[in-house]
Amino acid sequence: xxxSVPIPLSRKRIRVVYRIRGDExxxxxxxxxxxxxxxxxxxxxxxxxxxxxxxIVGHLEEFQLVNESxxxxxxxxxxxxxxxxxxxxxxxxxxxxxxxxxxxxxxVELPETLSEAFRGPRFGRDGLRSLLGVPSRPLxxxxxxxxxxxxxxxxxxxxxxxxxxxxxxxxDHGLAxxxxxxxxxxxxxxxxxxxxxxxxxxxxxxxxxNVTASGDEVIRRARLAKAAGAGGLLIAPxxxxxxxxxxxxxxxxxxxxxxxxPAFLGNLVGDAESGVSPFLLLGQIARLAGADASIxxxxxxxxxxxxxxxxSIVRGAIAPMGGIKPIFPVPAGGMTLPRLPELLDFYGPDTxxxxxxxxxxxxxxxxxxxxxxxxxAESAGDRIRR
Amino acid sequence: xxxSVPIPLSRKRIRVVYRIRGDExxxxxxxxxxxxxxxxxxxxxxxxxxxxxxxIVGHLEEFQLVNESxxxxxxxxxxxxxxxxxxxxxxxxxxxxxxxxxxxxxxVELPETLSEAFRGPRFGRDGLRSLLGVPSRPLxxxxxxxxxxxxxxxxxxxxxxxxxxxxxxxxDHGLAxxxxxxxxxxxxxxxxxxxxxxxxxxxxxxxxxNVTASGDEVIRRARLAKAAGAGGLLIAPxxxxxxxxxxxxxxxxxxxxxxxxPAFLGNLVGDAESGVSPFLLLGQIARLAGADASIxxxxxxxxxxxxxxxxSIVRGAIAPMGGIKPIFPVPAGGMTLPRLPELLDFYGPDTxxxxxxxxxxxxxxxxxxxxxxxxxAESAGDRIRR
Numbered sequence: 067x068x069x070s071v072p073i074p075l076s077r078k079r080i081r082v083v084y085r086i087r088g089d090e091x092x093x094x095x096x097x098x099x100x101x102x103x104x105x106x107x108x109x110x111x112x113x114x115x116x117x118x119x120x121x122i123v124g125h126l127e128e129f130q131l132v133n134e135s136x137x138x139x140x141x142x143x144x145x146x147x148x149x150x151x152x153x154x155x156x157x158x159x160x161x162x163x164x165x166x167x168x169x170x171x172x173x174v175e176l177p178e179t180l181s182e183a184f185r186g187p188r189f190g191r192d193g194l195r196s197l198l199g200v201p202s203r204p205l206x207x208x209x210x211x212x213x214x215x216x217x218x219x220x221x222x223x224x225x226x227x228x229x230x231x232x233x234x235x236x237x238d239h240g241l242a243x244x245x246x247x248x249x250x251x252x253x254x255x256x257x258x259x260x261x262x263x264x265x266x267x268x269x270x271x272x273x274x275x276n277v278t279a280s281g282d283e284v285i286r287r288a289r290l291a292k293a294a295g296a297g298g299l300l301i302a303p304x305x306x307x308x309x310x311x312x313x314x315x316x317x318x319x320x321x322x323x324x325x326x327x328p329a330f331l332g333n334l335v336g337d338a339e340s341g342v343s344p345f346l347l348l349g350q351i352a353r354l355a356g357a358d359a360s361i362x363x364x365x366x367x368x369x370x371x372x373x374x375x376x377x378s379i380v381r382g383a384i385a386p387m388g389g390i391k392p393i394f395p396v397p398a399g400g401m402t403l404p405r406l407p408e409l410l411d412f413y414g415p416d417t418x419x420x421x422x423x424x425x426x427x428x429x430x431x432x433x434x435x436x437x438x439x440x441x442x443a444e445s446a447g448d449r450i451r452r
Numbered sequence: 453x454x455x456s457v458p459i460p461l462s463r464k465r466i467r468v469v470y471r472i473r474g475d476e477x478x479x480x481x482x483x484x485x486x487x488x489x490x491x492x493x494x495x496x497x498x499x500x501x502x503x504x505x506x507x508i509v510g511h512l513e514e515f516q517l518v519n520e521s522x523x524x525x526x527x528x529x530x531x532x533x534x535x536x537x538x539x540x541x542x543x544x545x546x547x548x549x550x551x552x553x554x555x556x557x558x559x560v561e562l563p564e565t566l567s568e569a570f571r572g573p574r575f576g577r578d579g580l581r582s583l584l585g586v587p588s589r590p591l592x593x594x595x596x597x598x599x600x601x602x603x604x605x606x607x608x609x610x611x612x613x614x615x616x617x618x619x620x621x622x623x624d625h626g627l628a629x630x631x632x633x634x635x636x637x638x639x640x641x642x643x644x645x646x647x648x649x650x651x652x653x654x655x656x657x658x659x660x661x662n663v664t665a666s667g668d669e670v671i672r673r674a675r676l677a678k679a680a681g682a683g684g685l686l687i688a689p690x691x692x693x694x695x696x697x698x699x700x701x702x703x704x705x706x707x708x709x710x711x712x713x714p715a716f717l718g719n720l721v722g723d724a725e726s727g728v729s730p731f732l733l734l735g736q737i738a739r740l741a742g743a744d745a746s747i748x749x750x751x752x753x754x755x756x757x758x759x760x761x762x763x764s765i766v767r768g769a770i771a772p773m774g775g776i777k778p779i780f781p782v783p784a785g786g787m788t789l790p791r792l793p794e795l796l797d798f799y800g801p802d803t804x805x806x807x808x809x810x811x812x813x814x815x816x817x818x819x820x821x822x823x824x825x826x827x828x829a830e831s832a833g834d835r836i837r838r
Contacts, residue, residue: 068598069605109810112813146630147599149628149629151669153664153666154664157691157715161688162715165715165722166755166756209493212491212492214508215455243535244532245535278695279539280699305540307691309670309696312666312667313669329547332727336551336553336723340723369551
């Protein structure tokens with residue numbers, strides 16, 4: 067009943083590596099099932115011979131056992147199957163298979179044509195360094211919180227953080243458009259506060275407004291934030307959608323650096339036996355969708371990411387991916403001032419260190435705590451230059 | 453360093469039930485941590501006394517052990533913390549905690565003010581029944597596939613499905629804007645084909661175009677689909693974002709029924725020890741975001757959902773939730789004609805049964821296979837009326 071029609075295809079293919087649970091027989095059957103489920107979702111024996119069967123159905127390119135109960139399979143899909151949509155690329159990688167256990171998508175390799183279609187970050191790591199005027203030392207970030215403070219108090223925190231030498235002062239990702247600190251009011255006040263501190267210090271701190279919201283409201287808030295003087299934006303693609311992150315970073319009327327936050331994404335990367343690897347989701351996909359910096363839960367903090375997970379995200383943020391720029395990894399979530407030397411050794415200088423609540427634990431002066439944070443980064447920079 | 457400022461709050465609260473792994477001591481500590489992590493993300497001992505500490509931080513309303521190693525906690529948050537954003541509601545429910553293992557969000561209870569703010573589905577179950585002119589029998593759905601067919605062949609399938617009595621003919625969720633069946637061309641041809649079949653049968657079958665894409669492109673495609681005569685839309689919120697689903701269903705220039713697809717969402721609901729329950733994600737949240745029907749992997753098919761998971765999604769689709777309309781559960785993924793009696797007993801008549809590939813296994817005529825599917829639904833309807 068399904069006709070056989072030749073399809074004009076470039077024969078260029080996207081390659082996805084999957085880790086599959088099972089002995090050789092089970093894992094091989096699963097790999098073959100992925101080829102079908104992620105593309106045609108159709109009984110193979112009812113597909114006529116021809117291009118759909120030969121080219122659209124995934125190709126099992128490589129298969130090897132990694133241990134007694136796991137294999138690694140590389141499966142390729144035709145670039146045309148994405149139709150140029152990031153959402154459809156995600157669907158090819160792990161759409162239906164997200165609903166089946168025992169398979170984790172590890173990484174993706176795109177042919178050049180596709181890494182041009184998905185433009186990726188507007189600024190990237192080097193663009194953000196230029197914007198901030200910081201050529202080599204680690205960058206410093208902090209978050210405006212707690213939720214519940216009025217805009218004036220948040221702006222006062224922003225001022226003191228900028229005065230103390232923080233490079234990126236971001237909204238906590240829970241600050242949206244609450245009646246006690248509406249988006250419009252908060253963003254104007256915080257942007258003004260950071261600008262005032264910059265005038266006093268001669269610095270180039272930027273304030274990143276959280277624009278996580280539904281659909282178009284993201285763009286509306288982003289344009290409003292830009293008009294108010296925000297130097298960057300924060301968005302949680304787990305809540306707003308990776309497609310919305312992509313739209314935001316492509317909008318020329320916005321044109322600000324964007325940091326992505328992992329809220330609601332934890333379950334996609336929390337299990338080595340299913341979902342998507344941290345490398346792929348918080349590294350490669352965040353980058354493809356256009357984030358200039360990707361926040362993730364640093365090891366040894368409040369969250370459960372392992373050092374290996376964190377290392378892999380750093381690799382995903384910078385690994386060669388056609389023309390797509392490298393971005394900043396942003397370890398966060400329970401980072402502390404005393405841990406900075408260890409963290410710098412682990413992550414290296416091309417990192418945004420995001421310290422939130424801990425800055426409030428170091429005596430009465432937030433400015434002084436930020437200055438200590440900044441001194442550390444400067445001395446790390448000196449070490450790098452030496 | 454954080455000032456104490458009174459916050460005008462309604463004292464109305466959202467209640468979220470969490471299942472927590474751990475003995476009493478561990479689970480209670482986790483419950484208290486949720487109260488902080490999901491709201492202020494701030495060291496509690498550095499929060500001044502006052503409204504932030506007393507009202508913004510979650511309240512542990514109920515706590516009980518369910519067995520030796522699990523507890524159930526009900527935590528409430530002030531309605532104002534959402535700021536009226538669906539994305540921020542999701543963030544309160546499981547934003548940061550998605551990154552911590554051992555906790556699953558089970559369900560949410562909204563105060564009336566909030567179930568008004570989140571309007572939910574435009575049509576809902578009863579609206580969709582009216583639109584299709586089917587007052588009581590189960591509805592029948594099928595999917596246009598495989599990926600790779602040209603628009604003419606997809607339209608031909610749509611025609612035959614509509615002729616055979618299918619109520620809802622949807623794009624497979626992998627059909628996007630591929631060069632071999634561009635969105636514009638496909639949607640025009642499929643909508644025309646279904647209209648032609650309707651003229652012949654006097655039926656009211658609708659074609660649902662897949663509009664999953666990035667940001668605004670969703671709305672652009674949806675309006676184009678409506679202009680082309682599509683009677684409904686399909687979107688995968690795991691790919692496009694729940695916020696984008698919400699925007700789509702609120703757009704008065706679209707105004708079509710919307711079916712949600714679970715691609716990429718599997719890992720959020722796949723583990724009873726973490727993430728979000730199927731009841732909450734594919735029932736309550738799909739509904740809050742405005743879907744009129746929610747596809748999920750039916751038990752006993754190609755996917756790993758248990759009968760209990762499926763039952764819970766049905767409950768989530770119809771459980772009282774303020775003014776938010778009940779919606780259709782749509783079991784799918786490996787459903788077959790021979791299983792229909794069993795599935796009807798299990799799901800009841802207020803269900804859309806979605807059968808895809810299996811319709812192609814029943815002899816040479818797709819129309820006949822669809823007619824057999826329809827006869828079953830009619831006789832089920834008769835049984836209900838009797």
